[in-house]
Amino acid sequence: xxxxxxxxxxxxxxxxxxxxxxxxxxxxxxxxxxxxxxxxxxxxxxxxxxxxxxxxxxxxxxxxxxxxxxxxxxxxxxxxxxxxxxxxxxxxxxxxxxxxxxxxxxxxxxxxxxx
Amino acid sequence: xxxxxxxxxxxxxxxxxxxxxxxxxxxxxxxxxxxxxxxxxxxxxxxxxxxxxxxxxxxxxxxxxxxxxxxxxxxxxxxxxxxxxxxxxxxxxxxxxxxxxxxxxxxxxxxxxxxxxx
Numbered sequence: 001x002x003x004x005x006x007x008x009x010x011x012x013x014x015x016x017x018x019x020x021x022x023x024x025x026x027x028x029x030x031x032x033x034x035x036x037x038x039x040x041x042x043x044x045x046x047x048x049x050x051x052x053x054x055x056x057x058x059x060x061x062x063x064x065x066x067x068x069x070x071x072x073x074x075x076x077x078x079x080x081x082x083x084x085x086x087x088x089x090x091x092x093x094x095x096x097x098x099x100x101x102x103x104x105x106x107x108x109x110x111x112x113x114x115x
Numbered sequence: 116x117x118x119x120x121x122x123x124x125x126x127x128x129x130x131x132x133x134x135x136x137x138x139x140x141x142x143x144x145x146x147x148x149x150x151x152x153x154x155x156x157x158x159x160x161x162x163x164x165x166x167x168x169x170x171x172x173x174x175x176x177x178x179x180x181x182x183x184x185x186x187x188x189x190x191x192x193x194x195x196x197x198x199x200x201x202x203x204x205x206x207x208x209x210x211x212x213x214x215x216x217x218x219x220x221x222x223x224x225x226x227x228x229x230x231x232x233x
Contacts, residue, residue, distance in 0.1 A: 034218055038160075045209055045223035046160065061219070095160050099218055102173050104150070104162035 001025055004096055004107035011113045016086050020110050022079040022096030030072050033098045035079030037070065041092040049094075052079065086114050117142040119210045119224035127231050133200050135227060137193040137210030144168055148213040149186055149193040150220065153206040161206075165213070166193065200231045 005023045012018040020037075024030050034053045040046040048061040052070025060066070071080045079096055091114045096107040123135035137149070151163040164174035166184040174182055183196045193210060208229055212222035 036219060038220065040154075040160075045226050046220070047223070048219050048221050051219055059219070061221070093159075097160075097162075097220070103175065104152075104165075104220075106160040106162060109159040 002108065003028060003100070003105050004098065006094075006096060006107040006110045008108065009111045009113070011115060012086050014086055014088065014114055017082060017084045018086055018090075018112060020081040020083070020094050020096075020112070021073075021076070022081070022107050024077050024079075024098075026077075028077075028098075028100070030077045030079060031074055033079075033100075035070060035072070036097045037068070037079075037081045038095045038097065039090075039092055040095070041089075046095065049081070083112075088114050090114055117147065117212050117222050119212060119222060121208060121210050121224045121227035123227060123229070125227070125229060127200055127204075127229060128233050129201055129231055130199055133195075133197040133204060133229055133231070135195045135208055135210075135229070137195075137224060139191045139193065139212070144186065144188045144191060146215055147222070148215065149184070150211040150213060151184060151193075151195045152209045152211050152220070154209070154226075155203070155206040163195070163197075163208075202231050205229065205231045 003025050037049040038046040049064045051059040067084045069082045093109045095109045118141045120138045127133045145168045148165045150165040166172045166186045181198045185194045207226040209226045210224040211220045
């Protein structure tokens, strides 16, 4: 079982909000990790969006709109990326990642379609 | 800010080594950890490993037996070598900088598509 699990796809309408989840495998407590989020559009490298550990320990990526925000659902052991006011440019693949024992790991990615 | 550019052969034969170089410009190399990340076509991102300027490395356990990442600070280069490649190693390979003290994959090269095929 993968360390980080993401839904493979999600669709939402322009102007709506989208919530992307990143579930950690049992044994990995979401409350102890920084959850990082990245966005990749076709033909471009991924771009760092934000890091979220808690409301008092978070960081927005340079140039990342404030429409993107992070949170956690401790009961589900998951990190969450919330995108409000969806725009067509938000389409693409979204990845979560953590560092564990100084090694990086990514979720499988969620393909977001805005239609 | 730092800029990164990957270069190297785009086609590699099965069982041969894959070698890529990342040219760093715009900032001092000592301010970063240098990572390699790949994305196979149709699949997700995979972290390969990193090197620091001291030569300290950390590798993905699933690739550890086949990979080597090194840094040449005098030439502003970061290198990746992946041995005994198969078709499963076909991917876009990205050079990525993480600032010391940060955990964010902040600085990405454009990526280099390497195809493994005879």
